[in-house]
Amino acid sequence: MKREEFISMHITYQNLITVEDYNALRSAVGWAAYDIERARFALERSDFIAVAQIGGQAIGMARVIHDGVQAMIMDVIVAPEHQRQGIGRALMARVMDYLGELARGGEIKAHLMAVSGKEEFYEKFGFFKRPQGRYGCGMTKIFAVNSLRSFSANK
Ligand SMILES: CC(C)(COP(=O)(O)OP(=O)(O)OC[C@H]1O[C@@H](n2cnc3c(N)ncnc32)[C@H](O)[C@@H]1OP(=O)(O)O)[C@@H](O)C(=O)NCCC(=O)NCCS
Numbered sequence: 001m002k003r004e005e006f007i008s009m010h011i012t013y014q015n016l017i018t019v020e021d022y023n024a025l026r027s028a029v030g031w032a033a034y035d036i037e038r039a040r041f042a043l044e045r046s047d048f049i050a051v052a053q054i055g056g057q058a059i060g061m062a063r064v065i066h067d068g069v070q071a072m073i074m075d076v077i078v079a080p081e082h083q084r085q086g087i088g089r090a091l092m093a094r095v096m097d098y099l100g101e102l103a104r105g106g107e108i109k110a111h112l113m114a115v116s117g118k119e120e121f122y123e124k125f126g127f128f129k130r131p132q133g134r135y136g137c138g139m140t141k142i143f144a145v146n147s148l149r150s151f152s153a154n155k
Contacts, residue, residue, distance in 0.1 A: 007054065007082070007085065008085060008086065010054050010055070011052050011053065011054055011059070011087065011090075012052075012053050012054075013050060013051065013052055013053070013090065013091075013094065014051050014053065015048070015049050015050065015051065016049065016051065017043065017049055017051045017058050017061055018058075019036055019039045019040050019043060021051075021057070021058035021061075022039055022042075022043060022058075022061065022075075023036075023039055024058070025058060025059075025060070025061055025075075025077045025079060026075070026077065028077070028079045028080060029077050029079075029080065031077075043063075045065060046063040046064065046065055047064055047065055047066050047071075048063065048064040048095070048098045049061060049062070049063045049064075050062045050063070050091045050094035050095055050098075051091075052078070052082075052087050052090065052091060059078065059079045059082045059087065060077060060078040060079060060082065060087045060088065060091055061075060061076075061077055061091065062074075062075060062076040062077070062091040062092060062094070062095050063075050064095055064098060064099070064110075066099075066102065066108065068102070068105070068108075069106075069107070069108065069109065070108070070109045070110075070111065071099055071102070071108055071109070071110045071111065072110075072111050072112065073095055073110060073111070073112040074112070076088065076091065076092065076095075076112070078091070088121065089124070092122075092125050096125055110127075111138070112127065113138055113140065114127075114129075
């Protein structure tokens with residue numbers, strides 16, 4: 001049996017993640033960890049979290065916040081050593097199921113901010129790149145309270 005097959009047999013999926021595992025996953029892909037209280041707040045405010053685990057250890061996650069009409073997908077992460085083994089797809093499939101259920105009440109418009117180079121991954125789930133038609137660019141502003149200045153990604 002190939003290593004990937006062995007690992008995939010031992011992956012379980014659930015809907016909870018610890019603050020420590022959340023920050024560990026963010027760090028593993030080079031994203032800043034949040035301070036513990038802010039990370040806890042972010043997780044508690046999430047409406048849906050999908051987590052992939054092996055032996056109690058989180059190896060991937062995705063989370064969603066929504067207001068009933070619009071939803072934002074965030075923190076789609078698979079630990080580097082487990083990437084390209086279908087785990088990101090499995091996590092997104094759970095997110096898609098969740099959003100599909102929500103949309104039964106009418107329509108849900110789901111958004112995400114793709115990291116540069118990851119667009120193709122999301123296109124597999126039906127997301128389209130902006131700008132397109134009447135949809136302009138997604139826009140972002142970062143408020144960095146500590147440094148009392150805001151900055152853009154290309155500065
Ligand atoms: C993006 C990410 C979540 C993908 O997870 P993954 O487990 O490696 O993805 P999968 O193995 O499930 O791949 C699913 C499909 O997407 C494709 N894919 C995966 N990563 C891709 C990439 N970077 N670019 C294009 N296609 C990609 C795979 O080839 C596969 O295609 P297939 O089903 O047609 O064979 C993972 O690379 C990651 O965590 N990256 C770092 C964090 C990050 O950038 N997250 C996205 C934030 S917007």
